[in-house]
Amino acid sequence: MYRNGLELLKLTEELNCTIAEILYKKEDEYCDKPQKMVHNNTKEILKVMRNSSQAAIDHPEEYMGHIIGGDAKKMNDYSKTKTYSGSFITKAMARAFSSSEVNASMGKICAAPTAGSCGILPAALFTAEEQLGLDEESLINGLLTSAVIGEIITMNATVSGAEGGCQAECGSAAAMAAGMLVILKDGTPEQALNASAIALKNIMGLVCDPIAGLVEAPCAKRNASGVVNAMISADMSLAGVKSIIPFDEVVDAMFKVGKALPITLKETALGGIAKSKTAQVIQNEIYKRD
Numbered sequence: 001m002y003r004n005g006l007e008l009l010k011l012t013e014e015l016n017c018t019i020a021e022i023l024y025k026k027e028d029e030y031c032d033k034p035q036k037m038v039h040n041n042t043k044e045i046l047k048v049m050r051n052s053s054q055a056a057i058d059h060p061e062e063y064m065g066h067i068i069g070g071d072a073k074k075m076n077d078y079s080k081t082k083t084y085s086g087s088f089i090t091k092a093m094a095r096a097f098s099s100s101e102v103n104a105s106m107g108k109i110c111a112a113p114t115a116g117s118c119g120i121l122p123a124a125l126f127t128a129e130e131q132l133g134l135d136e137e138s139l140i141n142g143l144l145t146s147a148v149i150g151e152i153i154t155m156n157a158t159v160s161g162a163e164g165g166c167q168a169e170c171g172s173a174a175a176m177a178a179g180m181l182v183i184l185k186d187g188t189p190e191q192a193l194n195a196s197a198i199a200l201k202n203i204m205g206l207v208c209d210p211i212a213g214l215v216e217a218p219c220a221k222r223n224a225s226g227v228v229n230a231m232i233s234a235d236m237s238l239a240g241v242k243s244i245i246p247f248d249e250v251v252d253a254m255f256k257v258g259k260a261l262p263i264t265l266k267e268t269a270l271g272g273i274a275k276s277k278t279a280q281v282i283q284n285e286i287y288k289r290d
């Protein structure tokens with residue numbers, strides 16, 4: 001039905017429907033999945049996301065690499081004080097940390113679009129729910145919108161850190177979340193893709209350099225900053241600020257940048273901070289322990 005953002009926008013105009021409704025139509029027509037099935041599956045995903053975005057705040061655990069842990073609770077506690085960013089942004093960061101920490105503890109998360117970027121979308125979604133007083137149906141429609149954006153990125157570029165760097169993982173997640181946030185605040189499909197483009201541009205070129213090759217650091221902090229990226233990108237678009245470069249062209253540029261990155265900066269732990277002196281000490285300690 002659509003291969004890129006431009007075709008998606010044309011469909012929403014021609015059929016006079018939302019992005020989520022386009023997805024329902026596509027799943028029914030091409031995948032033989034009726035709307036009720038898609039709706040129920042999305043509800044299950046919401047449950048997983050809700051739990052992962054809160055679990056490490058309530059019950060910090062021991063983590064596989066012993067690199068991260070406890071930051072979700074620290075951030076949530078800090079959100080109750082006078083902060084520079086405000087309580088909603090700091091709570092969103094705490095939720096993003098939580099999903100990353102649940103992932104590191106081998107807990108159940110939803111790859112959105114990847115395990116390494118699993119905290120951004122849930123953090124954005126449930127922070128919007130709290131701030132705007134959204135019901136479950138709104139959350140489902142928002143999540144389906146993000147899925148379409150992620151699908152388009154996957155079709156035309158990549159969401160893999162091993163192929164495109166962290167810009168492809170946390171960047172795509174932030175783009176998905178930004179578009180979703182626009183829709184959750186009754187923005188238009190055009191504004192949603194505009195926000196996605198802004199979010200993706202904001203971290204264009206970000207490398208993937210996990211310490212010891214584990215999806216813990218700097219991944220968790222990039223999830224926290226990723227949800228903030230999504231929020232400010234959504235606000236820019238809703239305010240009427242447009243991306244000078246269209247969404248589809250931004251996706252194409254991201255893919256080309258990812259292909260141009262050296263292999264040392266694409267999830268191999270052979271470059272970036274993964275090769276720093278401290279990271280090497282941490283890596284050696286992990287290998288000795290194992």
